[in-house]
Amino acid sequence: MNKTAIIFKHEFLTLIRRTGFIIMTVAIPLLALVFIAGGEILSAITGGEPGPADTVEIGYVDPSSVISGHEEQGFIKFIRFESIEAANSNLVAGDIAEYIVIDPDYLDSGAVARFTPSRELEVPGDRFVAIRDFLLDNLLGPAVSPDLLDRAKAPVNLSSIRVDPATGLPSEDQGGFAALVLPYLFSILLVMAIFTSSGYLLQGLAEEKENRVMEVLLSSVSARELITGKVLGLGAAGLAQMAVWLLSARFLADMASQNFADVLGALEVSVYFVTVALAYFIMGYLLYAIIMAAVGSITSTVRESQQLATIFSLLAVSPLWGLVFLVENPDHPAAVFLTLFPFTAPIATIIRIGATEVPLWQIAASMGLMAATTIGLLLLSAKVFRAFLLMYGKTPKLGEIVRMLRQA
Incomplete structure (x- = not known):
């Protein structure tokens, strides 16, 4: 077994055994189960009829x-x-x-x-x-x-039917609120999964550097093998976490009774949506994991690493701040820009898929730009590793970082 595979196995097994990771993985399905059970109990108490009981x-x-x-x-x-x-x-x-x-x-x-x-x-x-x-x-x-x-x-009982422009017939994908629920929930899970895994990577690198364990590691493996094994191992753990959540969501949807039938009954999980969502999870994780690795190698303490990483975390979730705008204007140039911009693409694209039919060229261009950005950052991170991974005592200033990267 090569050294990258050994690091991969170690990081994967270490993360999935962490108490915090296990709690996060289990807590989401449990909260959904409590919500569904609460609806069932409320329905039983009220006899299934909403509204006040007294005159x-x-x-x-x-x-x-x-x-x-x-x-x-x-x-x-x-x-x-x-x-x-x-x-x-x-x-x-x-x-x-x-x-x-x-x-x-x-x-x-x-x-x-x-x-x-x-x-x-x-x-x-x-x-x-x-x-x-x-x-x-x-x-x-x-x-x-x-x-x-x-x-x-009650003069109007209005229903909207979307027509497929290609056939002139009612479209199979009618959109609406139910079509938005799944992308919104999936985008929340996407953010949690990406930053759980990449956050552990950031914390692990900072702790190993602060405790000088990094010196021992780099005496046995190269910086490239170390970062590759860590990124892939933690990414696999995040993907496993997403799989647990998705399987739980399917099971919980089947458990939901008529209390949620109006929404859950209209939810359609297409193969296309799952494929696109998983692709953006993988690419989004790789992008932010590489950034977190670079941040962890530059900073000197765990606290400094977390403070600096907050900037990139806010950038990633920024499409959720404009959720109403994206839903009401999914084809606006600003929405298209957020889809093409690599750091906001995962969340923005998932939300837009629930509100409109995103052109394939935009998804292809978005993934292409994310891949190019990830490769570029990977090359830059290799220089950052070589220049700063064994630097202790203080966090370098921006001018020092630029100068040392030019020399690396």
């Missing part, structure tokens, strides 16, 4: 005389009061949850004032719907049929 009483004052009845609206009951003072005293006494006052010129202004004892960011959706339907029933009920009145309350 809510809302008072109303009608100087406009537009209300003639229809005071039962689902679980909400409207109670008439002849004056604002009477309604207000019942509200203070806790006999009603809130009350509304219909403007005397309501037919011209549509003005309705709502009085409630609690602070709210906005009117709760169920209360707004009940008040709206209460007014519609009284305004239109005497003049139109019940079917027409029901349609007036």
Whole structure:
């Protein structure tokens, strides 16, 4: 067995036996299981029917005389009061949850004032719907049929169907919220897996350098063999972690009941998506692992290594900060740039795949640029290793780094 393979085996086995790595690998599926179990328990408690169990009483004052009845609206009951003072005293006494006052010129202004004892960011959706339907029933009920009145309350049941431009037929990939859920969750797992593995690489190099173990290692193996074995070994551990998460996700999706059927039932994990996602995981890991290796060789302590590595970590997750923009504008030039820019490509591309059909040329160009950047950084990191791996005592300044790299 050659030296690179020995280092690969050692790093892989060491990482997968770490308590922190095991906890991280197991914690994600366990949290999802708790979430699903919580939904099942909540559904059992409520009997599978959402909404309040008790009747809510809302008072109303009608100087406009537009209300003639229809005071039962689902679980909400409207109670008439002849004056604002009477309604207000019942509200203070806790006999009603809130009350509304219909403007005397309501037919011209549509003005309705709502009085409630609690602070709210906005009117709760169920209360707004009940008040709206209460007014519609009284305004239109005497003049139109019940079917027409029901349609007036819900005039549109809109569905969007994507047409395949090539065939003119409904596309198999309809997109929508469900299509975005999987790329978003996968991008989160991608970030966690990449930085778990590359973070251990950074920490290991810094500790070995700080404890002078590196001197012993480099007396037996070359710098190239050392970094290659470490990067590949930790990368294999990260890939194994991703495999556990994906297999768990498939198992947990099958366990989810009708509580999540609207979302989970529409999820489609295509071979294309899995292939692209795994390719970006491998390339993203190699890119950031090489960067972390260079950072670990330059800095003199673990703390300094972690502080410097934070800059690259923030750069990698930056597409998540603009998640709403990427989802709403997946074909914007800025979104295309984030796909082509090697340091943001893994996350940006995965998110865009959930929102639109990313052209193959953009994915190919993105991977090509990532590969070229990785190779370039690998060559540069070899120089960094030779120049700084055995340097102790202080972290060199930027000018010193440039000068020593030119001499390496």
